[in-house]
Amino acid sequence: MEQYELVIIGGGPAGLAAAVAARQAGVRDILILERDRELGGILNQCIHNGFGLHTFREELTGPEYAQRFIRQVQDLEIPYKLGTMVLSLDKEKTITAMNPEDGLFQLRPKAVILAMGCRERPRGALNIPGTRPAGIYTAGTAQRLVNMEGYLPGRECVILGSGDIGLIMARRMTLEGAHVPVVAELMPYSGGLKRNIVQCLDDFGIPLKLSHTVVDIRGRERLEGVTLARVENGRPVPGTEEYYPCDTLLLSCGLIPENELTREAGAVINPVTNGPAVNDALETSIPGVFAAGNVLHVHDLVDYVSQEAAAAGRSAAQYIQQGEPALEAALPVRCYGGVRYTVPSAIRHQSLRSEDVTIRFRVDNVYQNKTIVLRAGSEIVLRRKKAVLAPGEMETVTWKAGALPEGITEIRLGLEEA
Amino acid sequence: MEKAQLICIGCPLGCALEAELENGSVVRVSGNTCKNGEKYARKELTNPTRIVTTTVRVTGGTIPVVSVKTAADIPKGQIFACVQALGAVEVPAPVALGQVVLPNVCGTGVDVIATKAVAKQE
Numbered sequence: 173m174e175q176y177e178l179v180i181i182g183g184g185p186a187g188l189a190a191a192v193a194a195r196q197a198g199v200r201d202i203l204i205l206e207r208d209r210e211l212g213g214i215l216n217q218c219i220h221n222g223f224g225l226h227t228f229r230e231e232l233t234g235p236e237y238a239q240r241f242i243r244q245v246q247d248l249e250i251p252y253k254l255g256t257m258v259l260s261l262d263k264e265k266t267i268t269a270m271n272p273e274d275g276l277f278q279l280r281p282k283a284v285i286l287a288m289g290c291r292e293r294p295r296g297a298l299n300i301p302g303t304r305p306a307g308i309y310t311a312g313t314a315q316r317l318v319n320m321e322g323y324l325p326g327r328e329c330v331i332l333g334s335g336d337i338g339l340i341m342a343r344r345m346t347l348e349g350a351h352v353p354v355v356a357e358l359m360p361y362s363g364g365l366k367r368n369i370v371q372c373l374d375d376f377g378i379p380l381k382l383s384h385t386v387v388d389i390r391g392r393e394r395l396e397g398v399t400l401a402r403v404e405n406g407r408p409v410p411g412t413e414e415y416y417p418c419d420t421l422l423l424s425c426g427l428i429p430e431n432e433l434t435r436e437a438g439a440v441i442n443p444v445t446n447g448p449a450v451n452d453a454l455e456t457s458i459p460g461v462f463a464a465g466n467v468l469h470v471h472d473l474v475d476y477v478s479q480e481a482a483a484a485g486r487s488a489a490q491y492i493q494q495g496e497p498a499l500e501a502a503l504p505v506r507c508y509g510g511v512r513y514t515v516p517s518a519i520r521h522q523s524l525r526s527e528d529v530t531i532r533f534r535v536d537n538v539y540q541n542k543t544i545v546l547r548a549g550s551e552i553v554l555r556r557k558k559a560v561l562a563p564g565e566m567e568t569v570t571w572k573a574g575a576l577p578e579g580i581t582e583i584r585l586g587l588e589e590a
Numbered sequence: 591m592e593k594a595q596l597i598c599i600g601c602p603l604g605c606a607l608e609a610e611l612e613n614g615s616v617v618r619v620s621g622n623t624c625k626n627g628e629k630y631a632r633k634e635l636t637n638p639t640r641i642v643t644t645t646v647r648v649t650g651g652t653i654p655v656v657s658v659k660t661a662a663d664i665p666k667g668q669i670f671a672c673v674q675a676l677g678a679v680e681v682p683a684p685v686a687l688g689q690v691v692l693p694n695v696c697g698t699g700v701d702v703i704a705t706k707a708v709a710k711q712e
Contacts, residue, residue, distance in 0.1 A: 219645060219657035221643055233657060233659055235705045236687070236705050239687060239706070239707075320655065321654060321655075322647065347642075347644055348644075366597045367597065370597050370604075371640065375669075560606075
């Protein structure tokens with residue numbers, strides 16, 4: 173069995189940033205395992221611009237952003253294996269993987285960083301009635317076909333779901349000569365960034381129908397059309413049906429962290445994020461197994477993925493260099509008043525004494541003029557006013573911790589009236 | 591005085607901007623978090639521009655298409671003409687990151703450059 177100090181599962185933005193940070197923190201033996209034919213992950217198919225404003229102070233496309241990190245990985249001579257599928261991970265951190273050169277092999281590193289990213293919610297998980305013809309794709313699959321393989325999936329293209337990939341694909345299909353008559357969104361608000369609504373829909377006159385969904389799919393071999401209807405209280409409203417003839421339906425209906433390996437290893441999963449529950453070191457319930465990026469919770473900005481993954485890389489380095497920290501119960505972080513989840517979901521006592529603690533979270537609805545409040549026991553430790561909060565936009569608070577009153581058993585993060 | 595509501599596309603924050611216009615020129619912008627917001631509002635209301643990203647075909651490369659972008663923003667009205675002009679372009683591998691694949695697209699003075707390197711198929 174080959175020995176490595178640190179194995180990183182996934183060579184996308186999270187895996188790359190984690191590797192660079194771990195090496196910079198002094199970890200010598202690092203190996204990145206990547207399933208695809210190249211490093212960079214999903215960034216390779218995200219050819220649009222808008223990446224890296226926070227990290228590099230310039231607006232890059234996905235492949236350019238990826239290249240910045242790939243270059244660092246190469247300059248730091250961090251080894252990686254492409255075309256490599258990890259089959260299993262266990263509690264003892266044994267990784268079983270395979271690829272065409274090495275065949276089946278096992279690794280037993282001191283620490284593991286999970287950076288497997290996420291997957292799109294497919295039609296099968298959406299309960300859309302109708303026939304099952306060809307021509308129905310997740311938006312990301314269509315994105316890969318157009319941007320990497322050079323195929324156009326169709327000419328008349330309805331999009332269900334207004335997540336960022338759906339919005340980006342509305343523009344992309346239009347530029348490639350297809351017609352996008354409508355983007356339908358089940359919720360009364362878009363799940364995508366505001367800038368994408370402006371420059372992907374408004375620029376091209378593509379209507380966004382909020383509170384609408386697909387209630388029927390027609391076509392035997394190939395998709396012939398879909399029926400949209402307005403939705404109220406979770407139900408289609410009779411009489412509001414509209415038929416759209418089309419040969420393609422793209423689904424942008426949410427992303428799910430890809431945690432088969434994490435579950436199999438026995439790590440505790442947060443039921444809200446579908447990612448592992450982690451403490452502020454981004455360590456899962458299995459000591460020495462860390463997680464970052466979309467495998468942990470779905471991000472809307474890659475810059476935050478890189479930041480989070482770098483923190484995981486530094487935590488893994490500390491774990492490798494200092495060994496298991498003295499066991500100290502962590503304080504749970506609980507949500508209230510519209511906060512849907514927090515990452516981390518627990519904060520270690522030692523961090524509260526010495527470090528700034530970053531908490532990322534999402535809200536469950538659109539809110540206006542609220543105050544984000546962080547409470548330690550009965551004490552308010554942070555307040556921040558926000559004009560608008562929306563489920564599509566991740567929020568971050570950084571808490572300059574320090575001396576805390578005695579006897580605190582939990583931290584609470586919520587929204588209160590401004 | 592006229593007022594226009596805009597959403598800034600300068601970064602993912604998406605600030606809600608309000609611009610005040612007098613005789614077609616922008617006299618005041620509010621709601622922006624940074625100076626890019628003001629710049630965007632002035633430009634959007636007088637001469638809106640966008641960076642265009644798409645792909646062009648590669649011959650003899652390890653992958654069939656390479657991603658490209660306009661090196662700077664071009665007038666919004668030229669987006670389709672730009673993409674159409676690129677439809678006729680084929681670049682032979684190898685392609686370097688930043689390589690110009692089409693100079694001065696549609697007379698805008700802006701080059702279209704590759705955003706990814708493509709190696710030659712061995």
